Amino acid sequence: MVNPGDFSQAKDEELVRLTLDNRDNFLYLVDRYKGKLLSYIKRLTNVNDDDAEDILQDVFIKVYLNLNDFNDGLKFSSWIYRIAHNQVISNHRKLKARPEGYLSSIDDQAAQNLMADTDIVAGADLGLLRQNISKILNQLDYKYREVLVLKFLEEKNYQEISDIIKKPPGTVASTINKAKEEFRQEMVRQKIILSVS
C-alpha cells in the first residue's frame, strides 16, 4: 500500500511525469485507479476475483509500458479506462468461460443511476429491477453491456465513452439508445415489466 505522501494529491498528469522520473511513484497511480478499474473489469466480464485481478495486473503493466504515449490531449482517466477496455477484449477467452451464477454486485448508487433513466424503467417493478440488474446486463451483447456499464455504472459522459472505446460520439449515443432498448427487451423476457412501450 502506498503511504500517503506529497504526491497523493497530485493530478494524474503530474503523477505520470513523476513516474517517468522514478518508477516507485507509479504506485500512486495504481492506488488511485485499482479499485475503480477492478469493479469496471468485473462489471464487464463477470470473471472471479482472481481472474479479475490478473486482468487488472495486465492493465497496469500496459499502462506502465505505454506511459510515454499519454499526452494532455486526453483525460488520463479516459486513457487508462481505454487500456482496461482493450485488455478485457484481448482476454476474451477467459471471459467466455463465465462460471454459472457468478455475477458482479451492482452497488446502490450504480443501480440508482440506471434506474434514474426513465426510458429504461417505465413500467418496471423497481424492486425486481434492482435485484436483477446484473443478470439483465449479463444477457446483453458485449457492445451494449460496455456502453451501459460506462454510462450508468462508471458514470462517464459521452465524450469520455467515445475516448475509451474509440468510437465517434454520435455512434456512442446511438449505441446507448439501442442498449437501453435491449435492456428493456430483456426486462420483458425476465418479466420485470410486462411489455415494451
Added chain:
Amino acid sequence: MDTNDFDQKLVDKIKHDNITPRPRWHFLLKDYVVRVTGALALLVGSAAVSVMIYLFKYNDWEIQEETHKTLLEFFLLTLPYFWLILLALFIFLLYYNLKHTKRGYRYPVWFIASAAFLVSVILGGVFYLAGLGEKIDTVLGEKAPLYEKVINRHFDFWFNPAEGRLIGIVLSKDDGQAFVLLDPSGSEWQVISKDEHFPLEELRVKQPINLIGQVIGDNEFQAEVVHPVRPGGGFWLRPRPRMMKTCQTDSCPLPPPPGFPAPR
C-alpha cells in the same frame, strides 16, 4: 482484494520482468509512419484523379457517335477502370490512416471517407492543371507493361482494322490526300483520307491519330474520320521491334493486328 498484496505482486512483476516504459520515440515513430503513409496515399490517389481528368477530357467525345451505339455505352466502355480501382484502393488506405490517427476515431466513417475522397479530387484537379496527369500518362505509355491492354484500353479498342478502326502515328505525308501511318504493332499503313473536316495540312509527322474507315487493300486504309489522339503519347516512344517489310519476308515475333492473318 488484498490491496497490499496486489501492489506488491505488481511491483515484483515489473522488477522481475525488468519492465520499463517504452521510449517516446517509439510512439512518435508510429504516429509518423501513419501520417506519412496517409500522405503518400493522398498523393497517389490525387495523381490517379489527375490522370482520369486528363483521359476524360481527351476521350474522343467528338466522334463517339461514330464508334458507339449510345452515349451511355460509350461512357461505360471508356471509363478508366484501372485508375478508378487504383483511386478506390488509395482512398481506402487514406481513410484507414486517418482513422488511426490520435483523434481519427472521433469522426464517423462517412465523414472521413468523404473527406478523403474530396481532398483527393481537389488535389487531383490541382495536379491536372499543373500538367501531372498528362505527364504520368506519357511516362506509363512509354514504360508500363500492358499499358494498351490494361491502363489505357483505348489502344486496344482503336487497333482493330477489321472493324474499321485504326490508331497510329503519322510517319510521313505526301502532297495529296495520302499519308503513312505506323500502328502499335509496328506495321505501316498507306492511308487515304476522305475526312473533309480534318485537312491533311493540319497533320504533323509523329502525331498520334485515330482513324475510322475501312481496309481497302494490303495495309491500305481509307479513312472517313481522322481524329487527333492525345493520351498515350508515350506509347509511341517505345522501340518498334519490327518493321512491316521485314515481317512480310521473315518470321515475326509479334502477332499481326486483329483480323489479319500472320504473314507467310
